[in-house]
Amino acid sequence: MAPRIALLGGRPSVLRSAAELGCGVVLLARPGGYDPEAARRWCIEVIDVDLGDQPAVLAAGRGLQARSPVVRFFSPTELGLVAAARLNEDFGLGGNSLRTVTLLKDKSAMRNHLADLGLSPVRFRVVHSARELTAFLTELGGPGIVKPLDFGGSADVHRVDGPHRAAEIWSRVEAAGRERMLVEEFLTGYEVSVEGFSTDGLHTVVAITDKLLGTGFVEVGHSVPASVDEHVRAAIAELTARLLDAVGLVEGPSHTEIMITADGLRIIESHNRAGGDNIPELVRLACGVDLVRAAVAVPLGLEPWEKELPAPLGGAAIRFLSAEPGVVTDIALPTEGLEGVTLGVKARPGMVIPPVTWSADRVCGDVIAVGRDAVEAAARAEAAVARIRIRTSPVA
Known part of the structure; x- marks a missing residue:
């Protein structure tokens, strides 16, 4: 009998891979946050839930176990990692412990744990105000990096060159709705x-x-x-x-x-x-x-x-495409000289291209290339990127 599993989020390749293993895949994801065609093809059920709402995810997972149990909860996405570990632990399904996953997820907990073990020393502090940020930067005597405690994708990450810039950086933190941040020495x-x-x-x-x-x-x-x-x-x-x-x-x-x-x-x-x-x-x-x-x-x-x-x-490389922020008006793609190159262009006429402030803003797509080694792969990818034109006009 094919094992039933739950995936907390997942790209089409993840859904396909699990289904090809013979698994019955139940996908938990927010509406609009997954590929509907891939879900229809590779999943036996889709449960609409915002992975950023952990109580809702836990409730959905527990409801699933009550009516049609799965053998394991997996999360290929950052947002679902802790919920998957908690559900696996609650139902005795195995996997990595909730303690392990929480340590990896909480950057300050991880830093404290490593400091206790004397492993990979990095000076750090959790700060709650511009004043605390100023004090720590003064102690550092050099630049620091300010980042959220539990988020990825390079979101809300700021280099701060010294105490004189603490107030400016903290104003950005507050504008993003955050009340505490991890500050580390800049490596x-x-x-x-x-x-x-x-x-x-x-x-x-x-x-x-x-x-x-x-x-x-x-x-x-x-x-x-x-x-x-x-x-x-x-x-x-x-x-x-x-x-x-x-x-x-x-x-x-x-x-x-x-x-x-x-x-x-x-x-x-x-x-x-x-x-x-x-x-x-x-x-x-x-x-x-x-x-x-x-x-x-x-x-x-x-x-x-x-x-x-x-x-x-051999080697493989990816390069992300970019364009001036605005509305896409025209796209020109190369048709020759693409040996070892796969174009993953997502930009379309009429699409709005935002400024790139974190990973999710890279909406134009990418180029993946292979070669005899990483150097050749990277050169092929960059050559292809240089020949792609995504034109935009200012948003009205």
Whole structure:
């Protein structure tokens, strides 16, 4: 009998992958927050619920268990991680503990936990006012980074160069409706992400990903594998395993962000989910490992996790498209010279393009490319992006 599972959110590729494993997929997602055609094709039921409303999600999950139980709640999305862990724990369905998931979700709790263990020291403080922000920046004696305690997507992340800018930054925080923020010392170096997978508490680093940042700390591209030497790669793998052990992660995908600084490796944050920004697709193309499929297949015992990773296939890269904010009036796409390139253009005439302040504002689409290595893949992606024209006019 096919196992019934619940997915708290999910892109079409996630729904398809679970269905192809033979699972009966129940999707929990907000109206308009999923692809209706994919849901009709790959799901046996859709429950409309806002994943940002945790009490509503928990009520929906408990109602589902009362009338038609599932064997596991999975969340491929950040918003559903804690609710999925709570439901799994409440119904004895296995998976990572609520404590583990909450530690990863709450950036201040994670920092405190790492500080207690003496792991990856970073100076930080939770602040509630411009005055507290000023005081901490004065102690730092250098720039800091202000970020929400429990949100992703580079939303409401600000660099602050010193106490003289604290009031300005805090006014932005208040304008966003936030009352407390995490402030950390600003780490300077080379940032990568680590795409991992865990089984029975054993952790495998599947890939290390290069990150290309635009303005406002919003990623504009990624490449796999990262351009780091074997010594650094081994150190990153060791630190990642220590982190995942420290928080008690036992199964499934993980996405850990690390800064390579002059003082050593420093953990930025980690998540018990696969990376966003189509990183799992880059990993599949470059490494031959399908993290989306494994996230469901391995915990349910439908497929084993191979201890030996397959031989690398080459490199893969993604670059996000952009346009001047406004209404799209015209789009011009290349038709030749696209070897190894897949265009994922989402912009359409009449679409409103917002200023890019966080990841969700990247509405124009992306370009994914493969190559013999990450350098060639990135070059192909960037060459394709340079030939795409998305014209806009000011919003009336």
